[in-house]
Amino acid sequence: MDLLETGAADLGVTLDRVQLDQFRLYYGELIQWNNHVNLTAVTDYEQVQTRHFLDSLTVDAVLPDTLRRSGRLLDVGSGAGLPGLPLRIAHPGLNVTLLDATAKKTAFLKHITRVLGLKDVEICTGRAESLAHDQTLRGMYDVVVSRAVARLSVLSELILPFCKVGGLAVAQKRGNVAAELCEAQVAIKSMGGVVKEVVDVEVEGVVDAAMLVVIEKTSATMERYPRRPGIPSKHPL
Ligand code: SAH
Numbered sequence: 109m110d111l112l113e114t115g116a117a118d119l120g121v122t123l124d125r126v127q128l129d130q131f132r133l134y135y136g137e138l139i140q141w142n143n144h145v146n147l148t149a150v151t152d153y154e155q156v157q158t159r160h161f162l163d164s165l166t167v168d169a170v171l172p173d174t175l176r177r178s179g180r181l182l183d184v185g186s187g188a189g190l191p192g193l194p195l196r197i198a199h200p201g202l203n204v205t206l207l208d209a210t211a212k213k214t215a216f217l218k219h220i221t222r223v224l225g226l227k228d229v230e231i232c233t234g235r236a237e238s239l240a241h242d243q244t245l246r247g248m249y250d251v252v253v254s255r256a257v258a259r260l261s262v263l264s265e266l267i268l269p270f271c272k273v274g275g276l277a278v279a280q281k282r283g284n285v286a287a288e289l290c291e292a293q294v295a296i297k298s299m300g301g302v303v304k305e306v307v308d309v310e311v312e313g314v315v316d317a318a319m320l321v322v323i324e325k326t327s328a329t330m331e332r333y334p335r336r337p338g339i340p341s342k343h344p345l
């Protein structure tokens with residue numbers, strides 16, 4: 109995990125032996141499960157360190173310090189746990205929930221959190237459109253993160269309802285972010301969000317790190333959002 113260790117240090121995140129061992133274990137289980145569950149196209153030891161683990165840790169750059177120590181973070185469309193699980197490994201005080209619609213993926217998430225001994229990580233199986241109406245989840249998170257799930261006009265409707273007023277949504281994005289942002293203006297505003305910043309984090313060893321679109325939730329999301337499963341992507345606002 110040398111690439112991860114130096115890259116993380118470059119981001120200001122110090123990983124100790126125990127944490128590096130957890131990442132090593134995570135890698136091994138990911139590759140093994142990937143034989144029967146479609147979790148990742150990237151399997152090479154070095155590439156997983158940079159394109160998955162380090163890319164996930166770039167989110168750290170926009171997390172307020174108090175939140176890193178004890179905040180509630182939700183990862184929507186977490187898949188194999190990215191970016192939520194690397195953030196939890198790096199910050200044991202962070203209270204993390206991983207959500208995905210696919211039961212096979214959440215079975216892996218339950219397995220890996222058990223293997224890593226992370227007892228306090230919550231795993232939710234279901235569509236964000238439905239779970240965002242669950243009163244135990246809606247408006248409950250200090251920060252909601254998401255990587256590679258949907259374009260911003262759709263994603264805003266899936267992630268912002270989970271945020272507390274005053275909380276943040278962080279979307280990891282590649283490609284033409286300006287165009288996506290432009291197209292997502294109505295959706296972001298409708299969910300009670302305001303774009304705070306777009307951050308391009310540079311990390312040693314990561315050629316193509318995702319940009320971070322940071323949205324602040326300034327008012328509560330109206331009850332009618334998110335719309336029914338599938339509607340946000342079929343008819344983006
Ligand atoms: N975030 C991970 C996985 C990206 S793949 C990564 O960056 O590697 C997209 C994931 O989002 C899939 O696992 C899929 O099951 C999940 N997903 C897509 N739409 C969703 C929705 N509406 N609600 C919940 N999960 C969703």
